[in-house]
Amino acid sequence: MKEYRTITKIAGPLVFVEKTEPIAYQELVNVVLSDGTIKRGQVLDTSDELVVVQIFETTTGIGRDSGVRFTGETIKMPVGHEMLGRILSGGGKPIDGGPEIVPEKRLDITGAAINPYARGMPADFIQTGISTIDGTNTLVRGQKLPIFSAAGLPHNNVALQIARQAKVPGSTENFAVVFAAMGITKEEANYFMQDFERTGALERAVVFLNLADDPAVERIITPRLALTTAEYLAFELGMHVLVILTDMTNYCEALRQIGAAREEVPGRRGYPGYMYTDLACIYERAGMIKGKKGSVTQIPILTMPGDDITHPIPDLTGYITEGQIVVSRELHRKGIYPPINVLPSLSRLMNLGIGKGHTREDHKKVSDQMYAGYAEGNDLRGLVAIVGKDALSERDRLLLEFADLFENRFVRQGYDEDRTIEDTLNLGWEILSTLPVEQLTRIDRDLINKYHPKFRAGAKKE
């Protein structure tokens, strides 16, 4: 392999090389330092005069005397079933002291788009045991459902609880967890690892760690390595794979850094204009394929800068993912765990995975009714602060109490409390029954007669 010593410029993570032979776009590059260390990079721009290489690590030590080797191929990831139970760096190298992975296949990490015609429709209800998810923002297999959180909130606990408790009731199929950390602290990473070890989940997991002190630019490839692995496990080995990506905010920061180094025209708040497309190429790598057994379900976690849901990172994410679970500082302050605010939360695939034959026929309407009641009760809190409780009508007073009940009974649960979907729905009915029946306008009569505690067969006998 030819080695060039024609570096003309180094700026941030970018190295500019003048060269003699034609280099492919997106080709993998090795830069050899004078002490023999090798740094990896990728071609971002290629022409017969100049090649721009993005280095995945720091450019410390790279100079005019460094050698540049073009490998002639795009970045590939060696994959195999032996990856389960392994811990890899954010660049895909084993860091658990174990042997190199014996590849069964080498796959392009960019990952081609699933042909929409080949997609299978997600429909399998995943029970997470968390009422605010199962009851009101149901997760289904093959969905991409991010957690929108903010600094200092217990999103890691929520993610871990999901990873631990998630199951498809009545199914014992092969599952696996792919965990990709991008720029999180060693302490946070340990927290995840210890929980994985405690519950034995590590055996069924592949872990990629790019920590806060690891090179920022490497974060660009970490989720792609993780998803390439997940796709292999799912679509070639037939497993149901849950992918946790944390923290996508750090990923986007790395993207912004590269954009700035390339002197691109920035989009909103300095993030590149193509961030939507770039994120879509990550998040869309979830789903099912017709005729294949496995599935890829994604739970990306991101921290909203300044708790602002309109910030480009949560905003663009929300435009791509199939809903979002929003962790709220206000509920957290009230001491409620999991502090999930259902109002801005959403699961768009919920309707496919619930109802008769999936969960229970009353699921959708119970959920809608709780939303309506909680939203209205929550609004009234503002009013009460001004006019006092006494100025409220009877209807409003009940709604106000409903909002409190909803937070304290339905939202609040233990870190290890694993509620079945029946528990969750019955709990829903229980708190809804504090409202007058005629106020349950979202639910049809038949369902009320069948499930409402006051009308249920047992209750009628009284």
Next chain:
Amino acid sequence: MKTEKTKEAKKGVLKRIAGPVVTAVNLDAHMYDVVKVGKEALMGEVIKIQGDNTIIQVYEDTSGIRPGEPVINTGLSLSVELGPGLLTSIYDGIQRPLAVLVEKMGNFIERGVTAPGLSHTKKWTFKPLVKAGDKIEPGSILGEVQETNIVHRVMLPPNVKAGVVKTIRSGDFTIDEIICILEDGREYPMIQRWPVRVPRPVREKKNPTIPLITGQRILDGLFPIAKGGTAAIPGPFGSGKTVTQQQLAKWSDAEIVVYIGCGERGNEMTEVLTEFPSLEDPKSGKPLMERTVLIANTSNMPVAAREASVYTGITIAEYFRDMGYDVSLMADSTSRWAEAMREISSRLEEMPGEEGYPAYLAARLSEFYERAGLVETLNGASGSVSVIGAVSPPGGDFSEPVTQNTLRIVKVFWALDAKLSQRRHFPAINWLNSYSLYLDALHDWYDKEVSPDWNKIRSWAMEVLQKEAELQEIVQLVGSDALPESEQVTIEVARMIREIFLQQNAYDAVDTFCDMKKQYDMLKAIKLFADFAYAAQIAGVSPSQIIAVKAKNELPQIKFIKDYKPELAKIEKEMDAEFNTLRSAA
């Protein structure tokens, strides 16, 4: 996808590759020529010419392509194939059938594979409608093919000379076989090709007068769009753009539906593909898929093809319009299309306009919406294309360029509101900010087809809602009990309008579609309650007694009942009785 015109093919060499935009040298090219890039012959389009450099946007992933590889100019412009076989198809942004791509390259979209938009081997039964000696004009109907339950009218292309039929064939043909020969020797098969960036000609554009009935109460009832009209539906993520667009695709009384998933989710297209074949058109009882053409260029598919997807879609829509059909086209989302323009433009290092969008954003948007309309076609028929574009403003802020430039063009604005969607008020269309500029044009239709008092009841409902918004401001300060009695009644009536009439559950088997008759009956029942209530209030009945009237609590159930008439009559009778009792007690 094949192409129009024939010029001599020219060969150049790739000089630079940076993402979806590449530069070639020594290539003889014209703007918008289709070229084949690199050894794998990836499809691309010329978008800029500068000195010896030809700049090309590539419709497929460019990873692994090297400088020095060849570029071949086909000399043709980006076109779609038009003919029998379009219906029920699902295409990518450049009309490659996704089903064929699965066959050719498996579950993932790889590259370098071409596939024609239509099947060139399938035979269709062609029934001529002209005979030898007939004089035919551009756009004239030559005959028809029963494509699905829809009749496909085969036309003379619009851009050719008139002529006289010498031979017309009848029987089973592929789209390439000649079915018509003219006296001057010209021969025509069923297929025609049309460059996507050029609107298909019509005889005359007319002003719309008939609503596109969608079965969605807030749309048909309050903010209707006309057949041949344009509407925008902007809203933050998760507010209901896609669900609304899909509801229109399912239930609107268009004869043909073109649905463009432009830079959105793969699963949403799969949902349409899975759901539509089993849904029936409420009017014809035929599977909805049979009138539908889908274009799916999802967010992770190449951006250049995303840019092309809306043109591919609207050209297909115009083609069916030319047969005399009412076509409705949904584009979800036009913001992703605009972003594709922005991305390409920034790679061209063009001077950016507002928020990095190219300076020609407004022009492209208006050219696109201008292709909608009610027309007299070249063959004298009446056809229409209605265009409904979703807009995805960053942060849900409508002041951004795509929303603003769209609002300057479209006639109907359905403003989605995160506050409503968060409380699961669906469709989350804000009734105070939304508008339809077709109300006057459609006035007579509603008058004749729905009821002579429809327009009056509609205005009444809008007034109540407007009034409620004013009252709510006061309530927020002093509580509802402090309002005068008549206004407490107004608040209750407004609540009924919102919860009973405006809220509509897309996922309920019955409520998902509500015909005009039922819409009228529902709104009329609420008005009946209001009339009783104000009369009772004047007679001295207290607002709390009025609000406690039991019969009205049954009204929301009407939504979920298919044969709602008996139940509605019963409720109205009970309401009357209850108010009678209240009045006599007062």
